[in-house]
Amino acid sequence: MGIEISIIIPTRNEEDMIGNCLDAIKKSNFPQDKLEIILVDAYSEDKTRTIAESFSAKFYLEPKPCSPGGARNFGAQKSKGNILIFLDADQIVYADCISEIHGAFENKNIDAVIATELTKPFRQTFWSEIFFAEKVAAAQKKKFTAATAYRRTVFEMLGGFDPKLGHAEVEELGHRFLSTGHKQLFVESAKIIHDDPATFKEFFTECLWRGRTLLDPVSKIPRRALEYIAAMSLYFFVLPSVLVFLVTPFFSPLSIIASLILLAFIIRSLQLIYSAVKGGAKKSASLFLPAYKILRGNFMILGLFQRAWNKKKSKN
DSSP: OOOOEEEEEEESSOTTTHHHHHHHHHTSSSOGGGEEEEEEESOOSSSHHHHHHHTTOEEEEOSSOOOHHHHHHHHHHHOOOSEEEEOOTTEEEOTTHHHHHHHHTTSTTOOEEEEEEEOSOSSOSHHHHHHHHHHHHHTGGGSOOSSEEEEHHHHHHHTSSOTTOSSOHHHHHHHHHHHTTOOEEEEEEEEEEEOOOOSHHHHHHHHHHHHHTTTTTTTTSHHHHHHHHHHHHHHHTHHHHHHHHHHSOTTSHHHHHHHHHHHHHHHHHHHHHHHHHHTTOOHHHHHTHHHHHHHHHHHHHHHHHHHHHHHHHHHO
16 A cells, blocks of 8 residues: 655654654554655764664755744655654654554544654653643643644645744744634544653753744744743743832832733742642652743843844854
C-alpha cells in the first residue's frame, strides 16, 4: 500500500534527544513499512545525522538556513504520506500513538489530529517539575502543539507553516486551519511525552529564544500574541512594583499603580498554584510557580532586548 504516514522532525544539534525520539517511533505498533521518518537538519555540529541514519531515517539539510516552520515545510515537500505528523526532536511517542492518530483520520471529516502532549516530566529534576506544574496549570494539552498531524491535502491548501515566524508557527497554522472551517480532533489516547527544559541553563536559553521571537506572531494572531505579551509584562513589572510600593507615599499615583500590579500578580499566582496542584503537580513545584513566572518574564524581556541589539548590530 506504500507510505501512509510521514513523520517530520526539524533538528539542530539534537544528539542527546533524537535517539530516544526515533527509538520510540521504531518501537510503535504501527506498521513500519507504512511510515517514513524525515529529519530536516539545520546544519548540526554534533552526531545528530549519525544517530538519525542508524534508525534509517531520511536525513535532509535545510536548503538554506530557515525557521523551524520552514524546515517542517521542506520536510513535507519531501514526504510521501497522506498524513503528516509533525514532532520535535525532544518528543517521545507512546507505542500506540501513531496508530491512534491514523485511526482518527479514518473519519473523513477530520483534517487535523492533536495528540495528548503529556505534562509528565521526562527527566526528573526540580526544573522539569516546575514546567510540569506550569503546563498543568495552563491546560496546554488541547491546543495546537508540535505534536499535531494534518491531512496532506489540507496542509498544502493552507500553505503549510509560516516560515517567517521564529515562534508560534504551530499556533498560527492552527489559527488559519480553524478560521477556514476545518475540523480538528483531540485524541487523548494518542500520547506523547515532551522533554521540557530540566536545568536552569536550559530554562534560561529557552526564555531568551522565546523573548527574541516574542513579537513574531503579533501580526498573524494578534489576540493570542498580545495576551502572551501582557502576561509576561505583568511578571516583568512585579519586582519594580515592589520597590515602588516600598519607597513611595502610600496613596501616591505610583503607589496605587504598583499596588494594582501586585494585587493582579497575587490573584494570578493563587490561580496558578491551585490549578497546578489540582492537576497533579507537586506542591513544592507549584508553590515556586510565581517566582518561576517572574524569572521567565524578565528573561524573555532580556531576549526581546537581545533581538533589538542583534538587529542594530546587523545594520552597522
